[in-house]
Amino acid sequence: MTIYLDYAATTPIRPEVLECYVENLKTLGNPSSVHSAGQKVRRALEEAREELASSVNCDRNEVIFTAGGTESNNLAIKGLFWKQRDSDSKKNLIISAGTEHHAVIDPIEWLEQHEGAEVIWLKVNSDGALDFQELETLLELRSQEVALISLMWANNETGIITDIKKVTELASNYSIPVHSDAVAAFGHIETSFKNSGLTAMSISAHKVGGPVGVGALIVARSAKLVSLTHGGGQERGLRAGTMNAPAAKAFALAASKAIEELHAESARLQALRDSLISKVQASAPNAKLTGGASFRMPHNAHFIFEGCSGDSLLFLLDQQGIEVSTGSACQAGVNGPSHVLVAMGRSIPEAYGCIRVTLGSDSTEDDVNAFVNAIPKAIEGALKAGIVNTGAN
Ligand SMILES: Cc1ncc(COP(=O)(O)O)c(C=O)c1O
CATH class of the missing domain: 3.90.1150.10 (Aspartate Aminotransferase, domain 1)
Structure with a gap:
């Protein structure tokens, strides 16, 4: 044994989530089709969006379904960076921390290597706590250049939790967008999107008793991002491709159960x-x-x-x-x-x-x-x- x-x-898929997933897989229809079969699947997808929004504490149209935490982080970081720099070429600086998951570090390093982004990795102390003084000073000195801040809610290795509200309060003085990788935190500790002050937040189903390969980027209604994929304009134009309604349903159910318990x-x-x-x-x-x-x-x-x-x-x-x-x-x-x-x-x-x-x-x-x-x-x-x-x- x-x-x-x-x-x-990763977590075991909950039996009721597996059942919901399999049931929804049996339903024929593309959620973008206008006929009845398509509309039935669209309804299932929108129910999932509504249910997940209630677990995340956000508006339903702030939920962008993705294929998981990695994709959500890439969309948030590259999408926000490009949008910010397009609007003001001075905005070329990304602030993050060396303790982030590789799904955050690697897209940031990619932007550094391929897009000439400047990156500042904030220090943490020996307990893993972020140096807020460093962040505060940095913002005072260089706020005009900051395209975005990306800091994880909870560390996947050490389990150390960051005070995200404190980060967004500092950033809001300068209207700087803040993204948080909440993959390790969501469903385990309180992560209300509305109360967080975040611009974007990444979550993933397989960390909360849902299937692998589905996640979401929660994107504030006011936020502007460049999409990484181009095609059918699905998901508010931020994630082109036929939406995976069965996985979305399964994720929403798993998240509800996790939040309930x-x-x-x-x-x-x-x-x-x-x-x-x-x-x-x-x-x-x-x-x-x-x-x-x-x-x-x-x-x-x-x-x-x-x-x-x-x-x-x-x-x-x-x-x-x-x-x-x-x-x-x-x-x-x-x-x-x-x-x-x-x-x-x-x-x-x-x-x-x-x-x-x-x-x-x-x-x-x-x-x-x-x-x-x-x-x-x-x-x-x-x-x-x-x-x-x-x-x-
Ligand atoms: C903190 C954190 N971010 C991102 C990811 C990647 O999520 P996914 O496996 O859904 O791509 C993980 C998964 O290990 C994680 O722990």
């Missing part, structure tokens, strides 16, 4: 997670919890195991039937140190030695105990293997 403790990577489930998972942290710290003296505990996602525990490689630990835990994640950058099969920990000022060996445990709907105290029981053997093996390929201190 395996124990899945990697809910931040949010308070009870986050309290349950937080208690379970706190028990896991104290048990790990009692049994593994080389375990160091990363990040500030007071502003961490309720289902996330992220440790550095000194002297170990996260990859070895992951492998040795997997052999014992425990599925966790290193949370480190793993691109095209090449594992590297966690760029998030590096941005938090951790050493390279530390950034290689982390394990992320994320709990979810099926997690129990038995799962926590199984992880805690498996960890000493995994540490013993990982210490023997040592850390290879660190390249530096």
Whole structure:
């Protein structure tokens, strides 16, 4: 039997969501067709938009369905950047942080390389908290040049939560658009779009019990973006292509369920997670919890195991039937140190030695105990293997 403790990577699809998805897949019709079959699917799509809008706390026409978090981030970042620079050529500066997901870092670096954008990566402290003073000073000095700010709501590796309202309050003094990657936060903590002051917010279905391959970019009605795709002009002209009504329905249902259960489930998972942290710290003296505990996602525990490689630990835990994640950058099969920990000022060996445990709907105290029981053997093996390929201190 395996124990899945990697809910931040993806979540099991809820049975009722799967049923809804399959049922809707059986319905024939293109939502853009004017005949009855098309209009039936259009109605399903619009119901999904309405339902998702209520979970996000936004207007229904602010929901732009996409193929997931990565696409939403690309649309927000490139779309806002291009629109801003088209309107004023001075607006060439993007502000973000080094702890962002690669689905934010990479489109920004792409704009830097291909569009001559200037980028400033804000500093975070060793707890992962953003340097708001740096942001404030930067805006005071260079607000005229800022095309957009993109900062994640919750970090997918460490679970550290950013005060997004504080970011939008600072930016609003200069009418600078703010995008937030809320993929790791939505459905787990409160993320009201209306209250956030955001211009755009990315969310993804498979992090909340929905299917992989569907997400949304929530775009404020007043916001202007350039579309990345051109074709049929669907989704307010921001996402051309036949809309995926079955996936939208499934996403909307999964989101409703997640929001309905949010308070009870986050309290349950937080208690379970706190028990896991104290048990790990009692049994593994080389375990160091990363990040500030007071502003961490309720289902996330992220440790550095000194002297170990996260990859070895992951492998040795997997052999014992425990599925966790290193949370480190793993691109095209090449594992590297966690760029998030590096941005938090951790050493390279530390950034290689982390394990992320994320709990979810099926997690129990038995799962926590199984992880805690498996960890000493995994540490013993990982210490023997040592850390290879660190390249530096
Ligand atoms: C914070 C964050 N942003 C974006 C993504 C990408 O989302 P998707 O898998 O839907 O493309 C992920 C997924 O791991 C994530 O955790």
